[in-house]
Amino acid sequence: MATAEVTEVSEKTMSVKPKTPGADRWAEGAIFAAGDALEEHRSFTIEEIVESGDDCLGLRVVLQAKEGTYTGVINYVLPASRRFALEKVVNPRTGQRRVGLLTFFFHTIISITVVGEDREARQRLLKDAYKEDKGGKQLLMKKLVPPHLAASNDNNDLCSDASSVKRRERRGREPKEGKNKASPPPPPPPPPPSPRISRPSNWLIIDAINEAFMKAVCLLRTELVISISAVGQNIGRSGTLSILAAATPDIIFLFDVAKIGLSKLLTSGVADILLDDGIVKVIHDCRGLEDLLHHQCGVNLTNIFDTQASEIFIYMLNHQRRVPLFVSSLPSLLIGYLGLAPQHTFWPTDEEDESIWLERPLSSKLCEGVACTVRYLKELRLAQISRMLVDLTQITNIYLGSLKDKDSATAERLESHVVPVEIQKLGRTTDFNTPKVFDPRVSFTRDSYKTAPSPK
Incomplete structure (x- = not known):
């Protein structure tokens, strides 16, 4: 047994301080002891094993658990997850060896008796513990090295440690150098594909009943097909309509309902357009707007082509009349049918952020988003009709x-x-x-x- 200098003694455990630091400490080792003398063939509780720390690694023990009795060498003790593992496990009754580690939970352990130590395992395990103390915990699981490869593996560890230090130094310098370099600007989004029909590119906000409002209503009445969309807070019978968008082939009108007032907007000519059977109104998901107009103003939409409902019908045609469970969003349809990039579509905000539609003035980004909800609807309608008529x-x-x-x-x-x-x-x-x-x-x-x- 190697010589060690005793520094602290308690009733349960005695820790040892080596005379030589570093790897020599783990090569010499120290036997687990209790009291003033080093005792083998003595039973210990799991709490005493945990208190000993790394000094218990490599000790050969006889472990009595609820499922049976085993002999083996302590490989690791994990107090946080309350687990305990043995290697080189042998069944004392049959003498049969087990391959790999045998893990026990603390509550299944009855007693542990120290019967000696395994010099090779103790040296290897304590050496790994020393490396963890100096270099930190390993992210990968610990790999057991056979004794005949331990000598050659030491040299490889030294080389790998030196190279890993150099890699860490290079990684430490890279962020500092990268901060001084200006990051390249993101590439611009690809242009949208060529349209099948004309797409309105300009939008105009109308926030009062004036000459511009009357011209917009007259222009919408002359169209056979228009696109409409609505945004606001909780669109429905108990919600608030903020913007009603209507698009012609040349321009998009954004009626500011929050400023004009819903009743005044409808009685000034917009209701006649919504009720006109000669004008096809293309919309995506008409349920919320219909619910709001019906319960708040008594107005019902007529001659509606709903692109979300049309997608349900197309699904039924292609799946033997089976009905889908979930509806399709407008951006997904525009990407799928028209080949638009996600940057050219508008993804609505979450429900908790819908109050931004009631703030004034609206940002140009939000206005452009509302315009996107009606800009491609007529073209989407033609693509869906073509799919229906296959x-x-x-x-x-x-x-x-x-x-x-x-x-x-x-x-x-x-x-x-x-x-x-x-x-x-x-x-x-x-x-x-x-x-x-x-x-x-x-x-x-x-x-x-x-x-x-x-x-x-």
Whole structure:
């Protein structure tokens, strides 16, 4: 047993102070003791093991737990997670060895008896503990090194430690050098793809019933299709409408409802536009605006094309009439259908921030955001209609070639009142139907189509 200088003695444990610092300390080691003498084959509680700290590492013990009795070498003790591990574990009854570590929780341990020490394990474990004291805890799990590789591994550790110090020094200098260098500006967002129809780029705020208001109402009345959007706080029957946006192919009008007043806005001509059956109003998610107008002003929207409802219908067409559970947001539709970048769309704020729509004056960023909610709606409507009419387009293309692609003999035999065979194959069955007849000279029977001679 190596010589050690005793410095402190207590009733439970005796810690030792080595004569040589550093790695020599862990090479010499010190046996765990209690009282004035070094005692082996004595039982200790887990609290006494924890109090000993790193001095218990490498000790060979007999551990009695609730599930059985084991002999092994103490590998680590973790007081924070209340765990205890042994290596080189052997079942004393059968003599069978276990591979790896065997972990116990403190509450499952009954007693621990120290029967000696494992010099190789103690030297290795205490050396690792010394490195952690000097260099900090390791982030990776500790790897057990076989005894025959310990000598060569020492040299590798020295090289790796030196290189790691150099890497840490370089990493320490890099942030200081980076602070002096100006970071490059972020790249500009890509331009939006070419539009299918004209997109309004300019927007105008209208906050009073004046000449500009009347011109805007007259211009909106002349359009067959307009886009509308609404923002405010808690849009609905108990909410407050702040901005009502309406877009034509050339300009976007932002009606400041918070300044004008909702009732005054509607009675000055806007309600006539919302109620006009001859004007298609394109909107994304009309539920909140309809609920607000109906309960606060008694106005109901008419001739609405809702892009969110249209997406539900398209989903049903493509999934055998199954209905989706969640709705689609406007930015996701614009990105998916029109190929816009996320920077060209407007992502609304959270509910707790909706009060910013009632502050005046509104920032240009918020105004531009409201304009984005109506700028692309008409173009999105056309893209959705094209998606809805995919089957019709397919049938039309078949119709175009049903006669021209035939040879002359076959074309003469085809009957114009019969659906082309290529289209009949698209359906599961072919139904006999009787079309409505408005020509008195034409009569249909089950198997014939007759045309009476025209009167002279």
